[in-house]
Amino acid sequence: xxxxxxxxxxxxxxxxxxxxxxxxxxxxxxxxxxxxxxxxxxxxxxxxxxxxxxxxxxxxxxxxxxxxxxxxxxxxxxxxxxxxxxxxxxxxxxxxxxxxxxxxxxxxxxxxxxxxxxxxxxxxxxxxxxxxxxxxxxxxxxxxxxxxxxxxxxxxxxxxxxxxxxxxxxxxxxxxxxxxxxxxxxxxxxxxxxxxxxxxxxxxxxxxxxxxxxxxxxxxxxxxxxxxxxxxxxxxxxxxxxxxxxxxxxxxxxxxxxxxxxxxxxxxxxxxxxxxxxxxxxxxxxxxxxxxxxxxxxxxxxxxxxxxxxxxxxxxxxxxxxxxxxxxxxxxxxxxxxxxxxxxxxxxxxxxxxxxxxx
Amino acid sequence: xxxxxxxxxxxxxxxxxxxxxxxxxxxxxxxxxxxxxxxxxxxxxxxxxxxxxxxxxxxxxxxxxxxxxxxxxxxxxxxxxxxxxxxxxxxxxxxxxxxxxxxxxxxxxxxxxxxxxxxxxxxxxxxxxxxxxxxxxxxxxxxxxxxxxxxxxxxxxxxxxxxxxxxxxxxxxxxxxxxxxxxxxxxxxxxxxxxxxxxxxxxxxxxxxxxxxxxxxxxxxxxxxxxxxxxxxxxxxxxxxxxxxxxxxxxxxxxxxxxxxxxxxxxxxxxxxxxxxxxxxxxxxxxxxxxxxxxxxxxxxxxxxxxxxxxxxxxxxxxxxxxxxxxxxxxxxxxxxxxxxxxxxxxxxxxxxx
Numbered sequence: 001x002x003x004x005x006x007x008x009x010x011x012x013x014x015x016x017x018x019x020x021x022x023x024x025x026x027x028x029x030x031x032x033x034x035x036x037x038x039x040x041x042x043x044x045x046x047x048x049x050x051x052x053x054x055x056x057x058x059x060x061x062x063x064x065x066x067x068x069x070x071x072x073x074x075x076x077x078x079x080x081x082x083x084x085x086x087x088x089x090x091x092x093x094x095x096x097x098x099x100x101x102x103x104x105x106x107x108x109x110x111x112x113x114x115x116x117x118x119x120x121x122x123x124x125x126x127x128x129x130x131x132x133x134x135x136x137x138x139x140x141x142x143x144x145x146x147x148x149x150x151x152x153x154x155x156x157x158x159x160x161x162x163x164x165x166x167x168x169x170x171x172x173x174x175x176x177x178x179x180x181x182x183x184x185x186x187x188x189x190x191x192x193x194x195x196x197x198x199x200x201x202x203x204x205x206x207x208x209x210x211x212x213x214x215x216x217x218x219x220x221x222x223x224x225x226x227x228x229x230x231x232x233x234x235x236x237x238x239x240x241x242x243x244x245x246x247x248x249x250x251x252x253x254x255x256x257x258x259x260x261x262x263x264x265x266x267x268x269x270x271x272x273x274x275x276x277x278x279x280x281x282x283x284x285x286x287x288x289x290x291x292x293x294x295x296x297x298x299x300x301x302x303x304x305x306x307x308x309x310x311x312x313x314x315x316x317x318x319x320x321x322x323x324x325x326x327x328x329x330x331x332x333x334x335x336x337x338x339x340x341x342x343x344x345x346x347x348x349x350x351x352x353x354x355x356x357x358x359x
Numbered sequence: 360x361x362x363x364x365x366x367x368x369x370x371x372x373x374x375x376x377x378x379x380x381x382x383x384x385x386x387x388x389x390x391x392x393x394x395x396x397x398x399x400x401x402x403x404x405x406x407x408x409x410x411x412x413x414x415x416x417x418x419x420x421x422x423x424x425x426x427x428x429x430x431x432x433x434x435x436x437x438x439x440x441x442x443x444x445x446x447x448x449x450x451x452x453x454x455x456x457x458x459x460x461x462x463x464x465x466x467x468x469x470x471x472x473x474x475x476x477x478x479x480x481x482x483x484x485x486x487x488x489x490x491x492x493x494x495x496x497x498x499x500x501x502x503x504x505x506x507x508x509x510x511x512x513x514x515x516x517x518x519x520x521x522x523x524x525x526x527x528x529x530x531x532x533x534x535x536x537x538x539x540x541x542x543x544x545x546x547x548x549x550x551x552x553x554x555x556x557x558x559x560x561x562x563x564x565x566x567x568x569x570x571x572x573x574x575x576x577x578x579x580x581x582x583x584x585x586x587x588x589x590x591x592x593x594x595x596x597x598x599x600x601x602x603x604x605x606x607x608x609x610x611x612x613x614x615x616x617x618x619x620x621x622x623x624x625x626x627x628x629x630x631x632x633x634x635x636x637x638x639x640x641x642x643x644x645x646x647x648x649x650x651x652x653x654x655x656x657x658x659x660x661x662x663x664x665x666x667x668x669x670x671x672x673x674x675x676x677x678x679x680x681x682x683x684x685x686x687x688x689x690x691x692x693x694x695x696x697x698x699x700x701x702x703x704x705x706x707x708x709x710x711x712x713x
Contacts, residue, residue, distance in 0.1 A: 011458040022657050037471060041463045041529065045517050170431065309656035316658070 002026045002327050005064030007055055007079055008071030009033035009042035012093055016068050017046045019320040030062035055079060059086045066330065069093060072172045073182065077102040084109045089330050093120040094186045096343055098177055103347040107340045118326045118336060119343045122318035123187035128268045130321065132261055142258020145195045148237040149253040152188025156243050166218060178354040180221050185241050186346055191252050192239060193345035198232030203349055207357030210244050222357055229349065268314060269298045368599040369484045370446040375400045377445040379432065380452030382410040385553055388591035389449055391417055396595060399423040404430055404441045432469030438476035446482050447598040451489045459522045466526030470533055478541045486545045487598045492583060492609050493671065494528040494549065500676050507679040508607045519668040544604045546597045551611040555587030556705035564672050565618045566634060575634040576642055576673050577618020583611045583678045586698035589691035596687040608683040614695040628703040630710060643669050
């Protein structure tokens with residue numbers, strides 16, 4: 001039985017609790033929030049026996065094996081440190097930490113204590129991303145990607161989160177070093193970091209406030225970012241964040257030495273781009289037919305999974321896969337779902353993006 | 360409008376009144392009604408300066424001192440400032456979010472902060488808590504029975520999948536707890552479906568277009584409506600009337616239309632939509648199947664359709680406004696016929712201007 005504690009009882013904690021309760025042989029033994037009412041309401045809704053408003057008290061009383069930290073980002077580092085020092089494995093929601101150096105310290109501490117830690121990059125484990133990784137492991141790309149394109153965008157239109165953010169000049173997201181970007185882009189950046197082979201990539205970032213935000217009097221939030229990345233081994237990447245592109249894309253394109261892959265996370269579609277040329281006019285007739293076949297294959301694959309009740313919404317599915325793999329790695333000493341290298345590179349690239357766009 | 364008599368009310372015209380959520384749909388009408396009643400010192404707590412242009416203009420045309428206080432009820436400091444020297448608090452601000460945690464935070468934690476500040480104010484005479492009739496359970500009410508203030512409040516909002524109502528019910532609980540522990544004078548006002556110019560949505564109690572076509576679910580059910588002006592006046596009176604402390608009032612207008620009548624007028628006056636009538640038993644069966652599938656699939660489809668919410672919104676029951684009329688001395692000023700006329704005219708022009 002894996003005993004779990006959750007620190008931070010907001011919206012994100014609900015999503016964690018729902019997925020944790022779907023995992024066999026796992027029990028949420030305590031929830032904690034510095035607002036006692038929040039801790040109590042969560043304990044009541046999820047039938048958790050104990051709730052706390054003091055982290056140390058929770059750690060000492062219910063002795064969880066793993067602690068999930070779902071608080072606002074500024075508290076991620078001190079809370080994760082406290083939990084690691086108390087001998088608990090830790091799952092930290094994204095963004096992992098505010099700064100790269102904090103990420104390094106946490107990972108060093110976990111390693112030193114023989115504990116495990118992971119980041120909430122659940123978008124890495126959606127249905128299509130899991131299929132993509134299987135293809136890559138089977139050698140489909142023909143080697144490491146030459147170039148990567150990650151589009152991870154955001155819609156201000158209908159999200160209550162955005163309304164709260166835009167309407168409140170003291171919203172905690174505004175206080176983050178990377179503001180809105182810090183709370184969102186780690187998903188898109190980690191998709192690139194996974195495939196970089198060098199440890200010190202060069203980053204060129206350009207950011208600005210969209211015309212839309214300016215038109216409503218918001219000049220302090222940067223919501224348009226374009227980034228170029230190149231590592232020491234010449235793997236390159238483009239990262240795009242926009243609040244204005246419609247429909248809002250969450251896509252990854254991997255260009256390999258042999259073949260390429262397109263992952264459309266908005267529709268859980270994975271398209272293989274084969275390096276096969278047809279002669280003369282056939283190149284205009286056969287490939288479209290083959291692509292159509294692939295789209296139908298995506299439909300039937302998704303639908304079959306749905307019928308087998310195994311097609312939960314992508315972020316929920318990704319969260320469950322990530323949590324399950326993390327618990328497996330703790331219990332059975334299997335590899336971590338996210339390598340420490342990927343977590344550190346993501347933090348490092350984000351630091352560099354924020355540094356450059358602030359200029 | 361009622362003629363103002365100092366003896367009828369618990370406060371004087373020059374006493375300070377706080378309205379939280381003053382720039383909301385109902386909140387702004389409450390402010391206007393208080394001005395019409397002749398109150399001269401209003402403090403409007405707003406989270407953003409959005410939608411306050413109209414209120415500013417109305418306030419500047421009146422002789423009253425209307426203070427717009429930009430603050431957040433999650434800040435205890437803002438709450439302390441907001442309640443300073445107030446006599447009545449109309450608490451309309453609420454969390455309208457999809458998540459349970461978000462609604463709880465913005466309805467309950469905010470109310471706790473406000474109450475903590477309010478109980479320290481020696482000038483405070485009443486706390487008016489705005490809630491919703493959706494918090495009741497009608498599980499035990501037979502078909503055709505009456506829902507009134509004596510009906511029990513539901514306790515299973517998670518099963519109903521309703522974050523907003525969960526927040527409202529917990530907020531009501533908190534007010535009762537403070538009343539018991541701190542001798543707080545309070546009134547709880549539970550609103551039915553508020554409608555009028557400024558809103559363009561047809562209530563889900565009538566039907567839904569979620570599935571790409573309009574499913575008419577209400578059929579012959581009476582729809583519990585309250586026109587915005589009537590509703591605002593009832594709220595205002597709940598803060599003023601003597602001898603009503605500790606009471607709960609359901610606010611529902613007279614001469615309620617059936618869903619069929621409402622939809623028929625909508626089709627004639629606004630837009631001739633195609634609607635598919637769905638009998639209650641069939642809708643209930645659909646909810647039953649959805650609920651069970653949701654459980655079986657571990658939430659592959661979220662439990663948004665379920666038997667409890669089906670009963671709460673579409674079971675054929677009747678509604679009473681007797682208590683509000685008797686104790687508040689409230690009468691809906693705008694007749695239902697006029698109210699529907701105004702509403703449909705607004706909807707029509709809103710659709711034409713879209």
